Amino acid sequence: MSDRILGLVGLVVAALYVWQATLIEESFITDVVGPKTFPIILAILMAATSLYFILRPDKGPEWPTGARLFELLMAIAVLVLYALYLPQVGFVIATAIAAGYLTWRLGSRPLASLLIGIATALGIWVVFKLILGLSLAEGPFGF
Amino acid sequence: MDTLASLADGFVIALTFENLALALIGCALGSIMGALPGLGPANGVAILIPLAFTMGLAPTPALILLTSVYYGCMYGGRISSILLNIPGDEPAMMTCLDGHPMAKKGEAGLALSLSGVASFVGAFFATVGLVLLAPQLVRVALLFGPAEYFALFTLAFATLGGIASTNQAKAAFAAALGLMIAMVGVDTQTGVPRFTLGEVHLYDGIDFLVVIVGLFALSEVLVFLEERHGKADLHEPPKIGRVVPPLSILARCTPTMIRGTVLGFLSGVLPGAGASLGSFISYSLEKRLVDPKGRTFGKGDPRGVAAPEAGNNAAAGGALVPMLALGVPGSGTTAVLLAVLLAMNITPGPLLFQQNPDVVWGLIAALFIGNFMLLIMNIPMVSLFARVLLVPPRILMPVVAMISFVGVYGISGSSFDLIVMVAFGVLGWLLRKVDVPLVPVVLGVLLGNEMEVNLRRAMTISDGDWSTLVGSPLAIGLWTVAFVGFVLPILFGRVLKRRMRRRMDEEGAVID
Structure with a gap:
């Protein structure tokens, strides 16, 4: 269960991150890759691992109550x-x-x-x- | 001969009064931190970095101080393993297996002195290995272009997660998280702010020192607070007794120490493996070799103490090889040491040997000197350090927390960084609960910008052609190693990790 929640949080964070990345203003001097590409690749990686947690969760830890x-x-x-x-x-x-x-x-x-x-x-x-x-x-x- | 001349120059630097004093302080602090359960090399060094930084130490003295702490922790970890059966830090886990039974038999002094000698042998010859191997690696690394560097960074992440976590997806998640944190701030290439949410404090990015101290040191305090029930106070350590190992036992353990050193050094050099694996492999193979039926190992065999201690100290030295030569750390603590270099505005990697030979060779020379200091501290004076174990954690942990704050406040003098640090402390605790390893997060925060710069540089050179990333045999080689390093632990890592855990369980509650 904990892993599923982690996965959901990861997906949300990744989505927000991509959204923020698209808001980055490009300056008029820029390189081929630009400031957005690498962050978006990272967000995709995070989303992919998060999906894995949702599909194949580990046994959860004992949370303090x-x-x-x-x-x-x-x-x-x-x-x-x-x-x-x-x-x-x-x-x-x-x-x-x-x-x-x-x-x-x-x-x-x-x-x-x-x-x-x-x-x-x-x-x-x-x-x-x-x-x-x-x-x-x-x-x-x-x- | 070049190497010897450089090393001689290094000794000239290391033998100044300031550097000798720092090495001595570092070794002593390290032995203490290593001995205390709950304070390991990674968080010990993490707390001290901001302090070294705010004290205004120059790069070489700062590195000498912190690396001495690192070596000292490797020595000190065995003290509580042997006396209390609680590993002082993770690499000292295997030392419990034979060290504590020896202490129970009344041979605590012998176990401590023998493991001290084994630590010395491991660390000394690993430092020799560092001198021999690092310059060779630098020669290869000088052939690297941006595309190769990008592949190398990927390799570091791929292999670093392998042993740290049982779940490779979690290691990858951690790496992505760390890299994403590194992206916050003004883009170095085009000057546009990214992910700052309009907060001016974030324009410089999130200070990696703040992240490291929060993730490692503060989360440890939270973990301790959560688990305190039942083990807040330690029991009285047993009597130590005679601390001079008889020559006959030393002679009997010499082959063991040599084997442990070689195995440990190799596992240290491999990125990602680190000292815990070094001591595990040394112990397991030694057992298989000299005592396959399990007659004496686990019941207080001196060789079972010598092997893992030589192994973990050699691995500590070995892990410095990729950190210094490539700028890619081989373990959690060397990742933290990398942060020292970055904080001092020194770019690690092959150019370090050309541009700052004084830093590299001064450090290496200081390590040789530090080893002798540690030998003296850890054999004749070991009872002094064992006394540290009498300080109850209920007093110690708040001190650790407060010193973390002092260091971080010293860097910037702002409340904002302190809040960020607490936030990372909580994040670190949460991630540890769900078994996401912290080392890839830290590595991501440290290497993120460098990794992106190399990617973009490679693409600019190739004019936007992504195939340049696999455009040379060297790059293809690195990608292959990265791939194998990521996949192999999926196949074998679980087995290894489970065996490490089971071995501990068999020995009966370690933390009783």
Whole structure:
């Protein structure tokens, strides 16, 4: 079943890709092949393999359900929020929260998670900012 | 003699303080990453590329650092195979079979030191093989025109999927997906934007470093989060004991190591096979040769440790041959190393040896030096690295995730790239669930533009005649190999893969 869905998604992506390819504006200087041909060949390849998945699907994997799915979605949400607000919040605070959340969900106790999160953030900050001199997100407090 | 002179120049470059220090750091980091289950060479190197890039390292030092990490991982992977019966990375899988039984018998120190020596033999002679073989391959590659290059890239995709997946259609799907991602951005030939959906951030294309870190490193974190139940914490590793292998055992294993090295190197050079196949073939053939009835293998035979370790380290060196000489990587990790070259604006392939001999030979010399460093780290100091296994993954995995963000943020300083990276992390997790291999995706993203440019160049030369793609004996040869490489695994790949899996199952729950 999973493979059939993969195949359907592949077909849709390939179709959208071809549609987008036909919208590419050709410039007046162009080569024989042009900017559209190779992408269209690729989309055809994807469509062909997708058809194969629909016709001859493999046995599907076990998808997480219920609590586990929620767990994953929450983790992804935390990562997305981290990506969005990192520049505003600053590296150390954002990282302490994200790392603390992840280690908590991976089985650390709540108080330990807080400490591990802060230690992770400070550790990375010291190594990469102070020692290696990379620019990390600064935020309102400069760290 | 030319080769020796170039190599001598390489040593002059490698023996500077900066490069020696980077090799040392790389070897140590690599051994640690290899030892930790869940952090293999491909994602280890992937996390470090953006860091090396933002630290402003020059191409040669950056390559020395990252290739040392790669070699180090190959050494380090055996540590957790032997002590915990959990392979530290995929190529170290076969080392579990005899390594862990040895550790149970109280011979952990012997297994570790012997496999350290075997790793050294494999890696050292593979590097010698690299020195000898790569310049020869370059000579052939200089005959390549655009049509041949297009065929060569196709060959890489055709063979790379073979071992990585049980289903060739999925490998092809992955390659198409990667190439399609590479098409996003302004067309290099005509300057028109493609597939950007009007988003200005996408005009430069999607940064392949962001894709690689997302697909490899971040998806690993998600996989771990999903599977954490029951194995979040590792058990105490057994006592290591004496770490000097007796000469009698070394002598008994010497032929084994030589055979493992040769087999491993050859399977590394073949595009697509990589280190996992190298160690599998070395182990299986060694078993068939010296212990056909299965009396001692699988129960802690030292030769069963030496063979796969010599094999996977030799394959790691062998895989560098096509990467450096042709610009076509032979495995997942070398694909990531290719990304380093591209990020540094160095075009890999035959011209690399002419235009940047300092990069190539400096790297090779550094590998020789790194091997000796690794030998010291992995025999007398192995207990130090084994201690890393005590760090629980619940602390480690968040650190991995956060360092991935640091690297990617360092490249561009924009939230947009971070979001793209998370998206690729989720995509990587989904693809892994449905058994679509990630390596062809990455290779597609890396090689896509080069592949299209060569196609269009070939067509421009022939004035639109598509038959030019099969217009020379060399091109026809490459297409034939590509075809065979794609079809052969359909016939034999399943059997091989199934055997690899079954061998692991027979040994009883590896991940218990």
